[in-house]
Each structure stands twice: as structure tokens, then as C-alpha cells.
Amino acid sequence: MPPVTVTPHDRAVAALEPFGTLPDWLAAVMRPERLEESLRRHATGLGDGGPALVSAETDQLRAKGERWLVRVLVTLAWPDRDEHSEVALVGELHPPHLPGRADDGAVVASEGEPARPGEPGWRVRLPDLRLELTAEESDGALPSLGDLVDPDASARLIEGMLHDAGYPSARVATTVPTVARYKPGSRCTIVYDVTYDPPSAALPNPVIAKTHQGEKGVRSHEAMTALWATALSSGDAAVIAEPLGYLVDGHIQLQGPVPEDRILKDLAHEAFQTEDPVLLDDLRLHLRATALALAALHTSGAELGATVGFGDEVADARSLVDELARTVPDLARWAEPTLTLLEAADRRIPADPQVSSHNSFSPAQVLLGPGAPAIIDFDSAAMGEPAMDVGRFRAGLRCVGVPALAKGPGGYREDRVRARLDLLDDLCDAFLDAYRSRAPVTSERVALWESLDLFTSLLHTWTKGRIEKVTPRLATLRHSLGNPLLPS
Ligand SMILES: Nc1ncnc2c1ncn2[C@@H]1O[C@H](COP(=O)(O)OP(=O)(O)O)[C@@H](O)[C@H]1O
Ligand SMILES: [Mg+2]
Known part of the structure; x- marks a missing residue:
């Protein structure tokens, strides 16, 4: 019998196995x-x-x-x-x-x-x-939230911020606030329908306020300001929102609207769940447009204040593992071979030059409207290698596509998972090809970032008790670690 060679990849995949079962003390509360x-x-x-x-x-x-x-x-x-x-x-x-x-x-x-x-x-x-x-009493981490959801107080706040943003004649008569997303203790995004007195089509409507725990909103506002100063503000290949100001005291960031008929993530979810060929074709078209939009963001020429590299992100994943291991000590052993594998791969293929990056790019951050796709949520924006956004986006698409099998006939039956992973490979490669028609990126680096992101997502199924996501994320990560492009 020929000797059996166990590669670092085999070791990493085998060690990950126990991640597939959340302990009962964690799963029960969910x-x-x-x-x-x-x-x-x-x-x-x-x-x-x-x-x-x-x-x-x-x-x-x-x-x-x-x-x-x-x-x-x-x-x-x-x-x-x-x-x-x-x-x-x-x-x-x-x-x-x-x-x-x-x-x-x-x-x-x-x-x-x-x-x-x-x-x-x-x-x-x-x-x-x-x-x-x-x-729960009030959200102590977001002290402005009370004012932001109050129609009168928010009207005054928005009017003051618009004056400073170059709209000195704006008079806000009323606002109708709608909470778009709330993460207690962390951040909240509110969309306002504004009635101006007198009405004017030249004034932004709706306007969007976002408040964060801490200073994250400053980074977002500064990045959006740097990006808005480039050709991106024309909206030709990618739409971004106009930055309207940041209030240091209240930790409030204000921005203009981008068209939103649909979130790309929702379209993807529906297409993957129904497997309707018309929706899947539609998804392909929007994925292509999103790749071009991302290339436009990366080639904007804007210089952003923060910088992020692969080493930083692996260090973050390692800290997450260490934190979890305080509660589940064995977990460090399950994670280590994957972390070592990714670090070794990182050393083998050098990163591409850094570009103006989103740094949490995913199908949830893309809004679809009549023109080019809109990219939102610049909370983490930084200079980074292009493979970071490309790889993370592909990981995000896989994290929508595989769980969409759950409720279908056969659920996560092996042949169905296989077919879904193949379909996703195809869509992800089309995304990469479209990106490369406009901007350069090294495929091996894309594979690397994609695997790291999937690994972090698997850790988060534990930190967030996402019982329904454990199986599909583990299957996706194993598949991704098997990508021959991942340097070994
Ligand atoms: N500029 C904008 N124009 C229109 N809608 C927006 C805008 N920014 C955010 N939204 C809406 O608010 C939601 C949450 O915004 P986002 O900045 O992505 O928050 P989070 O950090 O919680 O993901 C988005 O999914 C979108 O529906
Ligand atoms: Mg977001």
C-alpha cells in the first residue's frame, strides 16, 4: 500500500470537525x-x-x-x-x-x-x-438614540447638521424616522423622510443617521468624505452616499440617500432558495455590476486614514479563538491548524498594492436601484489589498447560498450541498473575472482572504449562537480550504 500523506490542509479540515456541534448550554438559549x-x-x-x-x-x-x-x-x-x-x-x-x-x-x-x-x-x-x-432600560452605549427616534428632536438635529453641510437654507418642518437597523449596545441606523419648508428637490431626502458606540462613525465619515471627493461621486460605476456631517458630541453621522429597491443579499437569498432560473440570471447580472462597482471603489485614488493587512485580520481571528477558548478550552486545538495554514499561505504569495477598500464588503452592503449598485456602510473603510474585499464578498455570497438549502427538499443532503458549492464556485469566479476586467488582483490572495473570512464566520456561529448556520458554514469552509489556489 502506498504511504498515506497527511497534508496541513487535511489536518486543518479534520481538526475543524467539532465546530459542527454547539454545546447544549449555548444552543439551548437560542x-x-x-x-x-x-x-x-x-x-x-x-x-x-x-x-x-x-x-x-x-x-x-x-x-x-x-x-x-x-x-x-x-x-x-x-x-x-x-x-x-x-x-x-x-x-x-x-x-x-x-x-x-x-x-x-x-x-x-x-x-x-x-x-x-x-x-x-x-x-x-x-x-x-x-x-x-x-x-432593559435605555441603551447606555448609544446616548443619542432617544433624540434620533424622536421626530421633533431629530428634525432640529438634522437641520443643524444640514446647515453645516452646505445646505444653509434647509428648514426641516417634520421628519418621519424609521429604524433601519439596530444592534443594541453597538449601533443604530435610522432613515428619515423629511418634509422641508419650503419643499425643495435640491435637498437630500431621505437622510440617514447612524450612531455608534465609540468613534467608529468618525472613520466612516472621513472615509466617505475622501471617497466623495473623487470621481465616485458621479455615480457612474458605483453609487455612494453623500457624507453630510458628523457630530462629535452625539456620535451621530449623517448621510444622503442612495437608491434602494432591493438589497443584493435579499435577491441572492431568494434566487438561491427558489433556484428560479430567471432570478439566478438576474443575480448574475447584478453580481457583475457589483464587481465593476467594487473595482471603481478600489481605483478611486482616495487615500483613507486607516490601513489593514492580512496579519491584522489573522491576529483578530486568533484573539477571537483565545476569547472563546476561555469558555471552551478545546476550541483552540480545533482552530490552530487552520490559522497556521493561512499564515503559511500568506507568507508564500505577496499581497497586491493597497487600494481604497471597504473592509467589510458583502452582499448586505450593496443596494440595488435603477443605476449602478450602491455601496454603503464605510464603518471599517481602510487602505487594504484588493483581494480583501473581493475575497470577503465571495465568502459572504457563499454564506447566503449554502444556508438557503436548509428549507428546500433534501435540506443539506450531500449531493445538494455539492451542487450548491459548484454553483457558488461558478458565480464567485464570474465575479472575480468581472472585477479583473477593470482592476488587477491576485487569485491566490483572493482564495486566502475568502478562507480567512469563512473561518471567522464559523467562529461567529459560536460567539453569536447561530445554531442554524453551523452546518453550512463548516461545509463551506472545508470546501474553501480545498481550493487548489490556496497556496500550500
Ligand atoms: N445611504 C443610505 N441610503 C439608503 N439607505 C441606507 C443608507 N445607509 C444605510 N441604509 C439602510 O440602513 C441599513 C443599515 O445600514 P448599515 O450602514 O449597513 O448598518 P450596519 O452597520 O448595521 O450594517 C441598510 O441595510 C439600508 O437599508
Ligand atoms: Mg451594513
Whole structure:
């Protein structure tokens, strides 16, 4: 028998296997039926004249070092009210006892909590799920949020910012705020329909405000300003939003609108789920246009303040592994061969020269409208090698395409996963070809960034408790590590 050669790639793929099963203490809180059952059993004040529990679900789980922060949305039905009310609970999931740690993480149920359900001070302890929660008060990390969702206060804020942005005659009569995206404790994006007095088509409408915890909005505003000063503002190959200002005190970034009929991610999801040939053709066309838009961003000539390289991103992935390993020590062993493989590959093929990059480019950051695709969300924008955005985008597309199998006939049956990965290879290669018709990029570097991004996404299925994403992301990463272009 010929000797069997075990390559670093085989070792990496084999070591990843245990990532495919989330431990029960982590998975349980993500299952609404488990949460509801536990709440009915342990929460004080439900039923017996108080409100009845209608439903509950964990809308956010975030690992921060040894702490697992949780946000749960609970819907209550009150005996004397027609409408249900929704209460947000925030708190911690306490992982089970680890050898050598003093605290065994146990959560003890307690009786006679004073506050009524939904009221400030309402505490819930769920020992079976190791959860401890209290009613959420205001979002302390986003102090401007109250004003931003208030029509009057936001109208004044927007008017003041527009004056400083070169629209001195703008008078904002009313605004209708709509929260487009809210990540509690992190950031919120609000879209405003503005009524100007007098009305004017020359004024931006809608306008978009985004507030961040910390200073991320400054980076975004500065990057958008640098990009807006280039030919990109013509909107020919790529549309970007006009930067309208940044308020240091409130951490508020204001920008103009880009057309949005559809998010590319949603089109991709529908096309992959239905496998409708018309939608898949449509997706191909939009992917091609997106590649050209990305090339336009990269060739803008703008100099952005921050710089990012592969080494920084591997270091971030390693920190994430270290953080998770505080709770699940074996995890470091599962991850190490992949990290070593990617670092070795990075040393083998040099990076291309840096260009003005998005640095979190994915199908969710592309809005489709009548003209060229719009690229949004410059929170992480930096100078980086072109393969970074190209590789991440391809990884993102795969992370939409494979999970779309879940509800179809046969689910993740092996032959279906195989066929889906082949289709994605084809679409990703077409994306790369279209990009290269306008700008240079080294294919091996694209494969490298793509694998790193898929690896980080797999880690996040753990940090965020994404039980439904574990299987498809692991399958996708293994496939990607097998790409012959990945330098070995
Ligand atoms: N300039 C814009 N024009 C129109 N809609 C926007 C604009 N910026 C953001 N949005 C809307 O807000 C949503 C969230 O914005 P984004 O900046 O991507 O936030 P996040 O950092 O949470 O991903 C987008 O998906 C889009 O629907
Ligand atoms: Mg975004």
C-alpha cells in the first residue's frame, strides 16, 4: 500500500470537525421553545392575574471574553389590555463550570422578586438555561438614540447638521424616522423622510443617521468624505452616499440617500432558495455590476486614514479563538491548524498594492436601484489589498447560498450541498473575472482572504449562537480550504 500523506490542509479540515456541534448550554438559549418553557417555569409574576407569556426569543448573543451577553425579547399578553407588549431583557448566560475556575457559573432561581413583569427592575433567573436577565432600560452605549427616534428632536438635529453641510437654507418642518437597523449596545441606523419648508428637490431626502458606540462613525465619515471627493461621486460605476456631517458630541453621522429597491443579499437569498432560473440570471447580472462597482471603489485614488493587512485580520481571528477558548478550552486545538495554514499561505504569495477598500464588503452592503449598485456602510473603510474585499464578498455570497438549502427538499443532503458549492464556485469566479476586467488582483490572495473570512464566520456561529448556520458554514469552509489556489 502506498504511504498515506497527511497534508496541513487535511489536518486543518479534520481538526475543524467539532465546530459542527454547539454545546447544549449555548444552543439551548437560542431555541425559543426552551426559553419559553423555562420562563413559564421560573419567571415571577407571569400568569395569576399578571401577564401571560406569548412568546420569547433570544435576539442577540455576544461573547465578550468570559462573558456571554444576551438580549431576549419577550411578548406578553395582559388580562386588561387589547394589545400585546414587547419587553427586552438583557443579561448574561453563565457557561458551565470549568476546571480551575472558582465560580461554577450556576444561576439560582429566587422567589419574590419585587418588580412586575416588564417594569424596570424586573429580574428573571432561569437556572436550567443558566441565564440571568433584567428588563432593559435605555441603551447606555448609544446616548443619542432617544433624540434620533424622536421626530421633533431629530428634525432640529438634522437641520443643524444640514446647515453645516452646505445646505444653509434647509428648514426641516417634520421628519418621519424609521429604524433601519439596530444592534443594541453597538449601533443604530435610522432613515428619515423629511418634509422641508419650503419643499425643495435640491435637498437630500431621505437622510440617514447612524450612531455608534465609540468613534467608529468618525472613520466612516472621513472615509466617505475622501471617497466623495473623487470621481465616485458621479455615480457612474458605483453609487455612494453623500457624507453630510458628523457630530462629535452625539456620535451621530449623517448621510444622503442612495437608491434602494432591493438589497443584493435579499435577491441572492431568494434566487438561491427558489433556484428560479430567471432570478439566478438576474443575480448574475447584478453580481457583475457589483464587481465593476467594487473595482471603481478600489481605483478611486482616495487615500483613507486607516490601513489593514492580512496579519491584522489573522491576529483578530486568533484573539477571537483565545476569547472563546476561555469558555471552551478545546476550541483552540480545533482552530490552530487552520490559522497556521493561512499564515503559511500568506507568507508564500505577496499581497497586491493597497487600494481604497471597504473592509467589510458583502452582499448586505450593496443596494440595488435603477443605476449602478450602491455601496454603503464605510464603518471599517481602510487602505487594504484588493483581494480583501473581493475575497470577503465571495465568502459572504457563499454564506447566503449554502444556508438557503436548509428549507428546500433534501435540506443539506450531500449531493445538494455539492451542487450548491459548484454553483457558488461558478458565480464567485464570474465575479472575480468581472472585477479583473477593470482592476488587477491576485487569485491566490483572493482564495486566502475568502478562507480567512469563512473561518471567522464559523467562529461567529459560536460567539453569536447561530445554531442554524453551523452546518453550512463548516461545509463551506472545508470546501474553501480545498481550493487548489490556496497556496500550500
Ligand atoms: N445611504 C443610505 N441610503 C439608503 N439607505 C441606507 C443608507 N445607509 C444605510 N441604509 C439602510 O440602513 C441599513 C443599515 O445600514 P448599515 O450602514 O449597513 O448598518 P450596519 O452597520 O448595521 O450594517 C441598510 O441595510 C439600508 O437599508
Ligand atoms: Mg451594513
